[in-house]
Amino acid sequence: MKNLHVVVVGAGIGGLQTALALATDNHHVTVVEAVKEFMEVGAGIRVPPNSSRLSISWGVDLSKVKKVESAGNRFLDWKNNVLLDIPLKNVTEEYGAPYYFIHRADLINALLDAAKKHSNITLKTDCRVVDYDFYAPSIRTEQGETIKGDLVICADGIKSAIRDTINRTPAKLVDTGDVAYRILVPAAPLLEDPSTRSLVTEPWAMHWLGPEGHAVGYPLRGGEMYNIIMDITHDTDLGDPVGEAEWKSAADNDELVRRFKDWCEPVRKLAALTGQYLKWKLADLETELDHWIHESGKVALLGDACHPMMPYLAQGAAQATEDAGTLRAVLKEYDNIPKALSVYEKQRKGRGEYIAKNTRVMQEWLHLPDGPARDERDRMMKHDNRSNPMFWGDKRRKDWLFGYDAEKLLISINQCH
Numbered sequence: 088m089k090n091l092h093v094v095v096v097g098a099g100i101g102g103l104q105t106a107l108a109l110a111t112d113n114h115h116v117t118v119v120e121a122v123k124e125f126m127e128v129g130a131g132i133r134v135p136p137n138s139s140r141l142s143i144s145w146g147v148d149l150s151k152v153k154k155v156e157s158a159g160n161r162f163l164d165w166k167n168n169v170l171l172d173i174p175l176k177n178v179t180e181e182y183g184a185p186y187y188f189i190h191r192a193d194l195i196n197a198l199l200d201a202a203k204k205h206s207n208i209t210l211k212t213d214c215r216v217v218d219y220d221f222y223a224p225s226i227r228t229e230q231g232e233t234i235k236g237d238l239v240i241c242a243d244g245i246k247s248a249i250r251d252t253i254n255r256t257p258a259k260l261v262d263t264g265d266v267a268y269r270i271l272v273p274a275a276p277l278l279e280d281p282s283t284r285s286l287v288t289e290p291w292a293m294h295w296l297g298p299e300g301h302a303v304g305y306p307l308r309g310g311e312m313y314n315i316i317m318d319i320t321h322d323t324d325l326g327d328p329v330g331e332a333e334w335k336s337a338a339d340n341d342e343l344v345r346r347f348k349d350w351c352e353p354v355r356k357l358a359a360l361t362g363q364y365l366k367w368k369l370a371d372l373e374t375e376l377d378h379w380i381h382e383s384g385k386v387a388l389l390g391d392a393c394h395p396m397m398p399y400l401a402q403g404a405a406q407a408t409e410d411a412g413t414l415r416a417v418l419k420e421y422d423n424i425p426k427a428l429s430v431y432e433k434q435r436k437g438r439g440e441y442i443a444k445n446t447r448v449m450q451e452w453l454h455l456p457d458g459p460a461r462d463e464r465d466r467m468m469k470h471d472n473r474s475n476p477m478f479w480g481d482k483r484r485k486d487w488l489f490g491y492d493a494e495k496l497l498i499s500i501n502q503c504h
């Protein structure tokens with residue numbers, strides 16, 4: 088199909104990628120976003136190979152974005168002994184595009200720039216969607232405007248207000264038991280200190296695994312900044328609990344300094360650099376959804392709205408981007424919207440939910456206390472096969488994760504009921 092008018096609800100990474108994917112295939116897209124100003128959290132994001140390639144092919148200029156190419160994933164214990172290195176230096180040869188570390192604000196700005204330049208995209212901010220007509224299909228904004236399209240894509244994030252209706256049964260969000268502290272610091276103090284310099288000059292995504300928590304770090308913006316994520320269980324969080332309603336709260340580095348006081352020197356130094364920041368409650372769906380498409384066949388969920396996941400595989404935004412790629416392909420292939428969307432659902436649901444499930448598996452492995460289970464984990468981390476507790480540690484799983492072409496249809500309409 089060509090020349091469709093697509094209404095996209097939400098201008099997060101998922102909604103913006105969808106707009107770009109479809110507009111570059113001769114559709115017209117109206118993106119409706121509730122907030123007025125985009126205020127991305129000060130944090131980094133890891134952009135894996137096939138997802139960066141999709142964005143570039145849809146007109147996103149990543150060449151001007153100051154980024155860092157990942158050397159790979161390094162796993163250490165909390166005393167700084169290396170357990171496993173998964174080099175990603177060859178990703179360009181292996182998967183056709185590099186693995187980038189990017190500042191979230193820079194990524195959002197590159198997506199926004201591309202969307203604003205595109206004559207087939209209309210971006211409406213400060214415009215909350217408050218109602219849907221699933222059969223028209225159309226949406227109504229808080230200001231009372233009705234916007235009709237040929238189809239509507241709901242990329243309204245983990246707190247999606249429309250998910251339950253589309254799913255036809257309420258889907259419960261549950262607390263995963265973990266909080267994530269997300270912090271950006273200047274790299275200069277790390278570069279000056281011989282014990283931390285290599286964190287910036289050798290751009291591994293570092294993962295220190297310890298009892299009831301792990302710390303992740305990687306450099307950003309060509310090595311000017313360093314991104315720190317501390318993921319810990321609520322039970323061992325020394326700060327104020329995160330509020331029920333807002334899911335985030337202000338925190339102070341004193342909490343982290345005390346929480347990580349027995350960990351190795353690099354982690355203690357990172358904790359001490361953090362200053363003021365936000366910490367986030369990590370939530371997840373209690374069970375997988377039954378439906379991603381409304382009964383009308385014209386309204387579909389995309390991104391965190393349908394497959395929220397823990398950040399432990401650095402895949403949430405990448406999967407939303409893949410959703411957009413598959414959506415582009417089904418609209419090209421099929422001449423009927425309900426058919427196109429059922430193929431989209433069938434192809435994307437299995438993969439998105441499998442990855443989400445594996446982020447929960449990683450949660451357990453990453454937070455083991457010292458003891459026999461941890462020893463077994465460390466032993467299994469040496470094996471390049473399915474028993475490796477780190478998802479990427481098995482070459483076949485890694486290829487499946489990074490070597491996926493979202494625009495290639497793997498499902499035919501006959502496989503959908």
Ligand SMILES: Cc1cc2nc3c(=O)[nH]c(=O)nc-3n(C[C@H](O)[C@H](O)[C@H](O)COP(=O)(O)OP(=O)(O)OC[C@H]3O[C@@H](n4cnc5c(N)ncnc54)[C@H](O)[C@@H]3O)c2cc1C
Nearest residue numbers: 097099100101121133216244390391398401402403404405
């Ligand atoms: C600590 C942490 C680290 C992460 N690291 C990575 C990583 O390295 N790599 C990776 O790929 N992913 C990562 N993720 C996941 C990634 O951030 C998310 O999966 C991704 O941003 C989800 O995008 P989205 O567009 O689906 O949802 P969102 O970004 O939540 O966007 C939803 C948008 O919809 C808007 N909206 C909501 N309701 C309405 C309405 N009624 N009307 C209009 N607009 C509405 C919202 O304002 C928002 O702008 C991480 C997540 C966390 C928490």
Ligand SMILES: *[C@@H]1O[C@H](CO)[C@@H](O)[C@H](O)[C@H]1NC(C)=O
Nearest residue numbers: 090110111113114205206207
């Ligand atoms: C916008 O879509 C029309 C078809 O509806 C197409 O002819 C045109 O090339 C598109 N514009 C851009 C910039 O892609």
Ligand SMILES: *[C@@H]1O[C@H](CO)[C@@H](O)[C@H](O)[C@H]1NC(C)=O
Nearest residue numbers: 173174175176177178180181
């Ligand atoms: C990287 O690529 C080179 C040549 O293409 C190959 O010899 C080498 O084994 C690869 N390394 C990894 C870690 O895959």
Ligand SMILES: *[C@@H]1O[C@H](CO)[C@@H](O)[C@H](O)[C@H]1NC(C)=O
Nearest residue numbers: 137140181182183490491492
């Ligand atoms: C994704 O990776 C595979 C395997 O390397 C490659 O064949 C394919 O072209 C890639 N697709 C995109 C969109 O980058």
Ligand SMILES: *[C@@H]1O[C@H](CO)[C@@H](O)[C@H](O)[C@H]1NC(C)=O
Nearest residue numbers: 467469470471472473474475
């Ligand atoms: C992985 O390799 C190890 C060591 O060879 C072996 O003990 C284990 O059973 C293997 N797992 C699988 C699933 O093959």
